[in-house]
Amino acid sequence: MRPNGQAIRAIRRAQKIGLRSLQQMTGFNRGYLSRLERGHIREPDENHIRTVADALNVAPEAITHQEEV
Known part of the structure; x- marks a missing residue:
């Protein structure tokens, strides 16, 4: 999960x-x-993304980049 x-x-x-x-x-x-x-942390712990998303009251997908297939 890459943060946006x-x-x-x-x-x-x-x-x-x-x-x-x-x-x-x-x-x-x-x-x-x-x-x-600022994009300086490319691969944070997934729990960190979830924590930030929860604090902002959004889904984790709203603050991560879509993975290209």
């Missing part, structure tokens, strides 16, 4: 959630979340 950092940031901003709030909601530090949004 642009989607994470867009959803977070649309919901008016700052990185500090997302940090509190997920338990991940802001640096990690920022790197995730």
Whole structure:
């Protein structure tokens, strides 16, 4: 599961959630979340994706890239 950092940031901003709030909601530090949004973390643990998706109240598919077949 590859994260789509642009989607994470867009959803977070649309919901008016700052990185500090997302940090509190997920338990991940802001640096990690920022790197995730900027695409610097290519293969995070799937549980991390689920945690972020749950915090944003979206399906994990909404914040990941589609795998090409």
